[in-house]
Amino acid sequence: MRSLCAMELRIQQLAPNLRIPEQAHEGDAGIDLRSAVDFSLAPGERRRVPTGIAVEIPPGHAGLVLPRSGLADRHGIALVNSPGLIDAGYRGEIHVILINLDANEVVEFSCGDRIAQLVLVRFESVEIKIADALTESTRGDRGFGSSGKG
Numbered sequence: 001m002r003s004l005c006a007m008e009l010r011i012q013q014l015a016p017n018l019r020i021p022e023q024a025h026e027g028d029a030g031i032d033l034r035s036a037v038d039f040s041l042a043p044g045e046r047r048r049v050p051t052g053i054a055v056e057i058p059p060g061h062a063g064l065v066l067p068r069s070g071l072a073d074r075h076g077i078a079l080v081n082s083p084g085l086i087d088a089g090y091r092g093e094i095h096v097i098l099i100n101l102d103a104n105e106v107v108e109f110s111c112g113d114r115i116a117q118l119v120l121v122r123f124e125s126v127e128i129k130i131a132d133a134l135t136e137s138t139r140g141d142r143g144f145g146s147s148g149k150g
Contacts, residue, residue, distance in 0.1 A: 007058055009120065014093055015052025018112055030066060030117030033096060040108045041100035046080050048095045049115055057088040057120060064119045065096055071115070076102035079116060086118075094118070 011021060015036040023031055036052030057063050065084030071077035080097040096116045100107050109115065139146065 007061075007120070009058070010056035012054040012056075013052065014054060015050075018052045021051075021053060021118070029119050031119070032114045033065065033094065033116045033118055035096075035109050035111055035113050035115045038109065038111050040106050041077070041098060042106050043100055043102055043104055046097060046099040048097050049109075051094045051096060051115075054091055054093050055086065055118070056091065057086060059088050060125075061088060061120050061122055062086060063094075064121060065094070066117050066119055068114060068116060075105070075107045076100060077107060077115075083119075084116075 009031075013020065018034050018036060021031045021033060023029075033051045033053075036050040039047060039049065041047055055063060063086035065079065065082075065086065067077070067079045067082055078099050078101055080099050084096065086094065098115060
């Protein structure tokens with residue numbers, strides 16, 4: 001089955017020993033990002049992990065670095081700044097900031113392990129305009145918890 005909306009993502013391999021990033025299943029939104037190093041994370045520890053790749057995101061798009069649900073479920077591994085944002089103009093190596101939220105277990109990672117996923121999203125450019133007032137809405141300024149329970 002061919003993707004109806006495929007775009008080209010240029011990837012530079014900085015660690016040639018790693019597998020090329022790929023989608024686990026045809027049609028998946030996320031592209032697996034792998035660790036370029038062996039490391040461990042103690043409970044409560046965070047670490048910036050290199051992925052061994054740089055990307056050329058097409059103009060009008062951004063890359064979102066998202067956590068892997070399996071790592072969160074099985075080991076309590078999360079991303080500190082989820083989602084991480086990669087702008088189209090960035091050409092450096094992608095790093096992922098992981099944290100071990102498990103209270104007791106050290107988690108071991110090997111070079112090549114999948115640690116996060118990259119999703120490309122289209123965005124609209126914005127023109128910032130300063131306003132003395134904003135258009136009224138039914139919600140207004142009601143924020144956290146304003147929709148009630150349930």
